[in-house]
Amino acid sequence: MLRAEAIHKRFGRLQVLKGVSLEVARGEVACLLGPSGSGKSTFLRCINHLEKIDAGRLWVDGELVGYRQVGARLYELREAEVARRRAEIGMVFQHFNLFPHMTVLQNVIEAPLVVRHTAREAAARLAGELLDRVGLADKLRSYPSQLSGGQQQRVAIARALAMQPKLMLFDEPTSALDPELVGEVLDVMRGLARDGMTMVVVTHEIGFAREVSDTVVFMDDGVIVESGDPHEVISSPRNERTRAFLAKVL
Amino acid sequence: MIGHYLLAARVLRGLVATLELTAISMAIGIALGLMLAVMRLSPNPLVSTASWLYVWLFRGTPVYVQILFWYNVAALYPRLSLGLPFGGPQLLHANANTLITVFAAAILGLGLNEAAYMAEIIRAGILSVSEGQSEAAYALGMTRLKTLRRIVLPQAMRLIIPPTGNETISMLKTTSLVSVIAYTELLYSVQEIYDVNYETIPLLIVASIWYLVITSVLSVGQYYLERRFRRGAARQLAPTPLERLRRFLLAGHAQVEMPAERR
Numbered sequence: 001m002l003r004a005e006a007i008h009k010r011f012g013r014l015q016v017l018k019g020v021s022l023e024v025a026r027g028e029v030a031c032l033l034g035p036s037g038s039g040k041s042t043f044l045r046c047i048n049h050l051e052k053i054d055a056g057r058l059w060v061d062g063e064l065v066g067y068r069q070v071g072a073r074l075y076e077l078r079e080a081e082v083a084r085r086r087a088e089i090g091m092v093f094q095h096f097n098l099f100p101h102m103t104v105l106q107n108v109i110e111a112p113l114v115v116r117h118t119a120r121e122a123a124a125r126l127a128g129e130l131l132d133r134v135g136l137a138d139k140l141r142s143y144p145s146q147l148s149g150g151q152q153q154r155v156a157i158a159r160a161l162a163m164q165p166k167l168m169l170f171d172e173p174t175s176a177l178d179p180e181l182v183g184e185v186l187d188v189m190r191g192l193a194r195d196g197m198t199m200v201v202v203t204h205e206i207g208f209a210r211e212v213s214d215t216v217v218f219m220d221d222g223v224i225v226e227s228g229d230p231h232e233v234i235s236s237p238r239n240e241r242t243r244a245f246l247a248k249v250l
Numbered sequence: 251m252i253g254h255y256l257l258a259a260r261v262l263r264g265l266v267a268t269l270e271l272t273a274i275s276m277a278i279g280i281a282l283g284l285m286l287a288v289m290r291l292s293p294n295p296l297v298s299t300a301s302w303l304y305v306w307l308f309r310g311t312p313v314y315v316q317i318l319f320w321y322n323v324a325a326l327y328p329r330l331s332l333g334l335p336f337g338g339p340q341l342l343h344a345n346a347n348t349l350i351t352v353f354a355a356a357i358l359g360l361g362l363n364e365a366a367y368m369a370e371i372i373r374a375g376i377l378s379v380s381e382g383q384s385e386a387a388y389a390l391g392m393t394r395l396k397t398l399r400r401i402v403l404p405q406a407m408r409l410i411i412p413p414t415g416n417e418t419i420s421m422l423k424t425t426s427l428v429s430v431i432a433y434t435e436l437l438y439s440v441q442e443i444y445d446v447n448y449e450t451i452p453l454l455i456v457a458s459i460w461y462l463v464i465t466s467v468l469s470v471g472q473y474y475l476e477r478r479f480r481r482g483a484a485r486q487l488a489p490t491p492l493e494r495l496r497r498f499l500l501a502g503h504a505q506v507e508m509p510a511e512r513r
Contacts, residue, residue, distance in 0.1 A: 048389055079393055087391025097386035101404045101479075111390035114400055156386075163390060 001026045001167055001198045002047065007056035009042055016042045018222035019056070024167075024215070029199045031209035031230070034219035035245055040202040043219070044169050047200065048089045049082055060089060061166050087115050090160030094172040096152040098144040098159070104131065105140040108159045116163070123162070130158040134188050150181030154188055161192075168192065170201040206249055210234045218242045251452045255443065256459060264439025265460050271356060271425045271435055276418050278361030283368025288398065290373055301369065308366035314427055317359030321352070321431040356428040356435075364421060371413045375406030407479040415472030419465050426457075436460060 002024040009017040016039045024030045032040040045051040046058060049066035058065040066082055067074040077085075099107050108127035112118040118126075131137050134154040144152050153173055160168060170189065174182040186208050193199060193212050203209060209216050210230045217227040218239070226239040237243045255261055289301035308316070379402045387397040429438035440453040477490070489497065 050385060050388060083388070083391045083393045086389060089389070091386075091389035093382060093386060093389075095382055097380075097382040099383065099386070099401055099405075110400065111392065114396055115391040159390070 001028070001061055002030075002200065003057075003059045004043075004047075005057045007043065007046055007058060008054045009039075009046060009051060010054050016222055017046070017053075020219070020222070020224055021056075022217060022224065022227070024198060024200060026198055027196045028214040029193045029197075029201065029212055030215045030217055031213040032200065032202045032217050032219055033204070033206070033209060033245070034225075038219045039222040040219050041171050044171050044200060044202050047167075047169055048086045048091055050091075052076075060085070083115070087111070087163055088166050090163060090165035090168040092153070092156050092160055092168070092170045092173045094175050096144070096149070096156045096176070098152055098156055100144050103141050103143055104136065104147070104155050107144070107155060108162045111159070112162050127158070127162055130161050131155070133161075133191070134158050135184070148181060149177045150184045153177065153185045157185075157188055157192075166198065168197055168199045170199065170203070172202050172204065174203065174205060204249065206234060206246070218245070220245070251449060252455055252459070255440070255449075255453060255456045258443075260439050260443060261436070261456060261460070264434060264436040265464075267434055267439075268422065268425050268436040268460075269464070271360065271428065271433075272418065272422045274357055275360035275364055275425070276421055278357065279364025279368045279417070279421075280414070282361070282365035284372055286365060286369035287372035287376060290369065291376060305366045305369050308363050309370075313359060313363040313424060314430070316363050317355065317428055317431060320358040321355040323355075352428075352431055352433045355431055356425075356433045359428065360421065360425065364417065367417060368414070371417070372406070372410055375408075375410035376402055378409050379405045404479075408476075411472065411476050411479055415468065415475070418472075419468050422464055422468070423461060 002022070004020060004022045007017050007020040008015070020039070020043050022030070022043075032044065034040050042051055046053050047060065047065065052066065063085060064074075065085065066077055068077055068081075069075075099110065102110065105124065105127055108130060109118075109120070109123040112123040112126070113120065128137065128140070131140065134157055136151060136154055136158070139147065139151065139155070144155065147155065157173075173189070174185050177185065182205070186205065189199070189201070189208070190212055201209070201213070213230050215227060216230040216233045218225050218233060218237070218241075220241045226233055226237060226242045233242065234246065237246055286301045286304055289297045290305075292298050292301075376398070383401055383405065384397050387401045392400065425435055426437040428435060429441060432438065434442070436457050440457045444450045444453040473490075
């Protein structure tokens with residue numbers, strides 16, 4: 001589903017990604033762990049072309065992300081084409097980024113209506129099902145400012161799912177939440193994983209990573225230091241840097 | 251005296267002309283200003299520089315001069331023509347003196363100048379919306395334009411509307427400048443009257459009363475517009491002054507009735 005080959009990304013002088021390669025098969029959950037500044041979030045944002053990569057190749061479901069290959073050269077896609085491919089990749093942000101001027105229902109049906117031109121009733125029906133699935137069927141008419149952080153993040157997940165994505169990206173989805181609200185969001189994500197959604201999750205929730213993911217990827221300083229079976233990587237890390245990081249967070 | 255002229259036909263005609271001028275100039279200012287603001291934020295350096303130059307030019311010179319300029323531009327280029335370049339056939343040509351009427355000069359002077367100010371107001375509004383909002387929209391597959399229209403602008407409105415209200419009120423008063431090119435708006439109308447009867451002060455007061463009345467109406471409109479765009483930002487909208495007044499009166503009423511309940 002996702003294949004990344006030697007992704008490089010630089011912000012000015014700072015080399016953030018120094019050749020990251022990763023494969024995630026359909027239905028798999030990959031968790032990206034690592035200290036802040038290690039490039040996890042940047043890598044995640046490259047997957048839907050929110051950040052342009054400087055070198056390397058990235059495929060989602062067999063399609064090159066952000067570029068078109070002609071012979072040996074890559075050409076950046078036109079905006080509409082980039083947008084069309086992004087529509088198939090859901091993303092959940094650390095700070096939810098719900099649209100504050102819209103109700104919960106409007107937030108969830110917005111993209112289906114505006115991007116996919118779905119009929120309003122069909123979009124609303126799907127939104128109702130999704131909000132029911134994240135346990136917020138009674139909040140359709142609330143505005144985001146009237147919800148708790150955990151509720152907002154669950155709406156954000158429903159909003160992303162409304163586009164029926166092939167792949168879901170989570171960028172530290174619980175980092176901005178009060179500790180007692182983390183569980184409800186992780187529960188929803190656990191449910192998604194169980195239903196076979198392909199997910200790439202940047203997280204600091206080591207317990208969640210161990211329990212849910214098929215692959216754990218440990219990143220530091222722009223490279224993948226160690227990756228593999230979650231129990232092995234987390235319980236008996238081979239790399240020194242992984243060990244040092246886990247010792248601090250566990 | 252004042253009462254007599256307040257509703258005089260010539261004054262009312264002038265008032266209507268002032269309102270027309272305000273509405274059209276603001277419409278041009280907002281439409282063109284929005285375009286300039288979007289251009290200014292474009293990743294294309296050519297486009298953003300063009301917008302910057304426009305604002306620099308039109309904000310950097312007095313609107314009074316601009317009105318005189320448009321009025322007199324006909325003298326500089328008496329014939330305007332639209333044709334194909336490099337000696338191609340002329341498709342349209344007209345006498346600039348008939349094309350740029352006093353009205354057109356007034357509209358151009360006021361509208362193009364206003365666009366420069368509106369561009370800055372709208373740009374500031376757009377920039378106030380956090381980047382996460384656009385990112386969320388992009389991630390959902392929305393294009394730059396859709397994101398602007400559906401997500402960013404509605405939120406920017408909260409910041410755009412108060413200064414736009416001020417601009418409208420300011421425009422209402424600035425239209426009086428076009429009396430200099432003899433456009434018969436409110437001020438010019440009363441001038442025409444007092445040039446004959448020498449009742450200068452009463453007639454200036456007549457004009458001022460009308461400016462005040464319209465300004466007041468615009469302020470109330472602005473209040474309700476701002477309220478509408480605060481949706482979602484506050485958990486609960488504060489009551490309007492009218493609601494507060496009614497509650498105050500009802501509460502006062504209830505207090506008076508209380509002793510009766512005790513009986």
